[in-house]
Structure formats: structure tokens, C-alpha cells
Amino acid sequence: MSSEDSSIRIEGLSKRYEIYARPADRLKQMILPRLQRAVRRSAGNYFSEFWALRDVSFDVRKGETVGIVGRNGSGKSTLLQMICGTLNPTLGTVAVDGRIAALLELGAGFNPEFTGRENVRLGGLLYGLSQQELDARFDAILDFAGIGDFIDQPVKTWSSGMYVRLAFAVAINVSPDVLVVDEALSVGDEAFQRKCFARIDAIRDAGATVLFVSHAAGTVIELCDRAILLDQGEMIADGTPKFVVARYHKLLYAPADEAAAVRESIRREWIEGKLREDLSAIDSGMQAAAKGGIPAKVDGVEIREIEESAYFDEAMLPLSTVRYPSRGASIAGPRIETRMGRQVNVLSPGREYLYTYDVLFQTTAVGVRLGMMIKTITGLELGGAATAPHPAGGMIVSAGQRLQARFRFRAMLAPGVYFMNAGVTAAEPEGETYLDRVIDVLMFRVMHDAERMATGTVDFHVLADLSVERVS
Ligand SMILES: Nc1ncnc2c1ncn2[C@@H]1O[C@H](COP(=O)(O)OP(=O)(O)OP(=O)(O)O)[C@@H](O)[C@H]1O
Numbered sequence: 001m002s003s004e005d006s007s008i009r010i011e012g013l014s015k016r017y018e019i020y021a022r023p024a025d026r027l028k029q030m031i032l033p034r035l036q037r038a039v040r041r042s043a044g045n046y047f048s049e050f051w052a053l054r055d056v057s058f059d060v061r062k063g064e065t066v067g068i069v070g071r072n073g074s075g076k077s078t079l080l081q082m083i084c085g086t087l088n089p090t091l092g093t094v095a096v097d098g099r100i101a102a103l104l105e106l107g108a109g110f111n112p113e114f115t116g117r118e119n120v121r122l123g124g125l126l127y128g129l130s131q132q133e134l135d136a137r138f139d140a141i142l143d144f145a146g147i148g149d150f151i152d153q154p155v156k157t158w159s160s161g162m163y164v165r166l167a168f169a170v171a172i173n174v175s176p177d178v179l180v181v182d183e184a185l186s187v188g189d190e191a192f193q194r195k196c197f198a199r200i201d202a203i204r205d206a207g208a209t210v211l212f213v214s215h216a217a218g219t220v221i222e223l224c225d226r227a228i229l230l231d232q233g234e235m236i237a238d239g240t241p242k243f244v245v246a247r248y249h250k251l252l253y254a255p256a257d258e259a260a261a262v263r264e265s266i267r268r269e270w271i272e273g274k275l276r277e278d279l280s281a282i283d284s285g286m287q288a289a290a291k292g293g294i295p296a297k298v299d300g301v302e303i304r305e306i307e308e309s310a311y312f313d314e315a316m317l318p319l320s321t322v323r324y325p326s327r328g329a330s331i332a333g334p335r336i337e338t339r340m341g342r343q344v345n346v347l348s349p350g351r352e353y354l355y356t357y358d359v360l361f362q363t364t365a366v367g368v369r370l371g372m373m374i375k376t377i378t379g380l381e382l383g384g385a386a387t388a389p390h391p392a393g394g395m396i397v398s399a400g401q402r403l404q405a406r407f408r409f410r411a412m413l414a415p416g417v418y419f420m421n422a423g424v425t426a427a428e429p430e431g432e433t434y435l436d437r438v439i440d441v442l443m444f445r446v447m448h449d450a451e452r453m454a455t456g457t458v459d460f461h462v463l464a465d466l467s468v469e470r471v472s
């Protein structure tokens with residue numbers, strides 16, 4: 001998705017809380033000298049960490065209505081609060097395009113000492129309305145809220161339903177580009193809820209983006225274009241409301257001892273689906289490009305953008321290159337390319353790349369094969385390949401000819417630095433012999449991937465699962 005199309009863009013959003021077993025621990029944590037704390041840290045802090053939200057990334061398109069679902073405590077309100085800017089993230093970023101109006105859980109927003117009328121003025125100004133804009137909308141807000149005479153009483157004397165009515169009346173009358181609603185609607189009575197949904201529809205029709213949390217599956221299915229499932233602070237599904245709500249219910253009604261397995265299977269299904277989508281998007285984009293329609297687009301996104309994270313770092317040159325004496329052929333021009341032919345050496349994990357080099361022959365050679373090897377920084381040979389022997393027993397290359405070696409590979413590797421070898425062999429009377437060979441001819445780096453579940457150096461695409469069994 002290009003940035004013009006997205007209304008909300010969230011990357012790696014995380015919130016960590018520090019949980020103190022005893023109030024005295026919080027004090028100790030605050031007043032103990034830093035150094036002492038640093039020493040203490042290795043033995044354990046005075047608090048334990050709790051991640052209310054962990055590494056959540058997604059985009060919301062302009063005009064899209066997205067439902068956030070999840071069990072109690074799964075991080076929904078935490079996510080919305082960070083989107084609205086009322087809570088600071090521990091890690092990650094949020095970008096919102098345009099005016100955002102929010103209806104968060106009770107407690108957020110109004111000053112309890114002020115009357116309803118004063119709070120409307122305050123709220124309007126907070127949303128950035130000018131005095132004239134506010135005057136023009138004032139009556140509509142009071143009318144929508146339908147509070148009656150209580151409007152001139154401090155809101156601390158109001159019922160929670162009245163409070164929400166007014167908050168909602170303000171939020172929808174400021175012409176927001178983004179409307180965020182957290183459960184709050186369930187507080188109002190049914191007639192008021194109906195009025196709110198009609199109003200949300202109108203706001204959507206005007207092109208606004210709506211993000212809302214609801215436990216009511218029917219509402220999510222009816223109102224949303226898309227839904228996101230959070231669990232234990234993590235995003236575990238994203239898709240059509242029906243698809244996501246079905247998984248949410250599966251999780252909600254799973255017996256306690258099966259919940260972990262259900263959760264993992266939902267998450268796995270989603271991640272695998274996403275991987276397949278990514279790959280097929282690249283494939284169809286490539287096909288479109290091959291037909292001459294460059295720049296290729298997938299879902300309106302330039303295919304280059306899907307690849308854009310891989311790049312070339314000029315400073316990354318191996319210092320350990322060893323070139324063996326040439327015996328009639330020389331390797332030149334080694335490089336790694338994306339599927340679109342762009343030279344890179346910082347690769348996205350899991351993506352496919354092309355490693356290529358040229359071989360110029362000074363003498364005629366028989367049974368020629370070109371090979372490659374990927375090694376770790378410590379020199380461990382992880383794997384490689386060579387071109388197949390010529391079916392007729394020996395490929396003959398004449399002096400003055402040039403061959404190009406092309407090796408497609410997928411970067412199924414842990415984040416880190418790796419080295420490539422290149423070698424060309426020929427069949428000589430004494431056996432297969434190197435005509436040229438370069439060790440560590442180039443180096444590349446594999447980027448960090450927040451979603452990586454694999455451990456160790458090579459990602460074998462292991463699918464991890466577990467089942468729980470009662471044995472007594
Ligand atoms: N200030 C805080 N300090 C410590 N933990 C917190 C704090 N605020 C929230 N949490 C914890 O973060 C987790 C996520 O809370 P959040 O309110 O986002 O959940 P939710 O999905 O909105 O739940 P619900 O459906 O009940 O509204 C919960 O386990 C909650 O206890």
C-alpha cells in the first residue's frame with residue numbers, strides 16, 4: 001500500500017508495563033542509584049515485565065472500517081489508546097493521516113468538574129475546531145446527545161450512559177478523518193446505539209476511516225470491511241470479518257487446556273496465508289512485468305515497493321577474499337539481485353534472490369560446471385549448488401567465450417552476515433579441476449525479521465505445534 005492510500009500505519013507497536021509485586025518495590029526501583037540497579041538487574045529487577053501489546057503492525061486504508069476483536073485483556077484498548085496518542089508506545093510507531101476523533105473507554109476525555117456544555121467547548125477545541133466551527137455545530141451536538149437539563153450540571157454527576165452519549169455526540173460532529181470507538185457504544189441504550197451506528201455509516205460514507213473495538217460479533221460482521229484478532233497482546237489474525245470472528249469464537253470457547261494450541265493454530269494459519277499471499281503477489285506482479293507492463297502493480301502497489309526493503313550497502317565489502325590462481329578461466333562481476341534485477345546485499349529474510357557472476361574463458365574447456373557456496377562468518381559451509389553436468393558428458397566452452405552463472409536462492413537464514421564463494425570446474429584428465437575459484441567473493445547481510453519464529457542459522461520452515469494431554 002502506498003502511503004497516500006493509508007490512513008493509519010502501525011509498525012512494531014509494543015507496550016510494556018512494569019508490574020511490581022509490592023508498592024515498596026516501585027519506590028525502590030525509582031530511588032535506587034542507577035549503578036546499583038544495573039548490578040541488581042542481572043539478578044532481576046524489582047518489577048516483572050508485562051507486554052500488553054507486542055510487535056503489532058498493520059495498515060488501514062482510507063475509508064476502511066476495521067474491527068478489533070479479542071478476549072478481555074488482549075490489548076485492544078491499549079492499541080487504540082496508542083493510536084489516539086493518549087498512551088505512549090514502548091516501541092514502534094503510529095502514523096495517522098488527518099483529524100482523529102476518539103471514543104475511548106470511560107474515563108478518557110471529559111473534565112468531571114465541568115458541565116456538559118463546558119466539556120463540549122473543551123472537546124471541540126481539543127479536536128482543533130475553530131470558534132466559528134464549534135458555534136455552528138454546538139446545537140447539533142447537544143441535540144444528538146439528548147441529555148436534557150443535565151447538560152448544565154458537572155459531568156461527574158452524570159450516569160455513564162449520559163457521559164458516553166455526549167462524548168459520542170462530540171466525536172462524530174467534528175468531521176473526523178479517522179473515528180476510533182472502543183466498546184463505548186455498548187453503554188448507551190438500544191435506541192441510542194442505533195442512532196450511533198447510523199451516524200457511523202454516514203461518517204464512513206463521507207470517506208472517513210473507522211476503527212472500532214467490539215465484543216459483538218454481529219456488529220463487526222455487519223459494519224466492518226475487515227477485522228483484526230488480538231490475543232495476549234499479539235496480532236494473530238487479519239482478514240474478512242467473518243473469517244476473523246470465526247477464529248475469535250474458536251479461541252473464546254476453547255477449553256482452557258486447549259486454548260494455547262488453538263491460539264497457535266490460528267496464528268500459524270494466518271502467517272502461512274500471509275506468506276502465500278506475499279509470494280503470489282510477487283509472482284503475479286512479475287508476470288505482469290514480464291508482459292511489458294513495468295512498473296508492475298499488485299493491488300495498486302508498485303511491485304518495487306514490495307521489494308523495497310532489500311538494498312545495497314556499498315560499505316559492505318569482504319576483507320577476507322581469497323582468489324586461487326586462475327587456470328584458464330576467470331570469475332568476474334559477482335552480484336546478488338532482487339527478482340526485479342536490482343543489485344542488493346542487505347536482504348529481506350525469506351525472499352528469493354539471484355546470485356550471479358560471469359566466467360570468461362581464456363582456454364577451451366570441457367565438462368564445465370559453475371558452483372556457489374554460502375558460508376557463515378565463522379566459515380561454516382551452509383549450502384550451495386553447482387550447475388548440472390552436461391548430459392552429453394561434457395559442456396565444451398571455447399577460449400574467448402563468456403558464461404553467466406545464475407543461482408536462485410531464498411534467504412532462509414537468521415539475521416546476520418554471510419559470505420559467498422564462486423567456482424568454475426572442468427573435466428581434466430586427472431579429474432574435476434578448478435579453473436578459477438574465489439572464496440568470500442562477496443558478503444551479504446540478512447535483515448532482522450520481527451515475525452521470525454525459527455531459531456538457529458537456517459530456517460527450515462518448521463511449523464511448531466503442541467498438544468496437551470492429561471496423564472493422571
Ligand atoms: N497501567 C497498566 N499497568 C499494568 N498493566 C496494564 C495497565 N493497563 C493495562 N494493563 C494490562 O494490559 C493488558 C491489556 O489491556 P487492555 O485494556 O488493552 O485489554 P482489552 O483487550 O481492551 O480488554 P477488555 O476486553 O477487557 O477491554 C491487560 O492484561 C491489562 O491488565
Ligand SMILES: [Mg+2]
Pocket residue numbers: 076077078105
Ligand atoms: Mg478494553
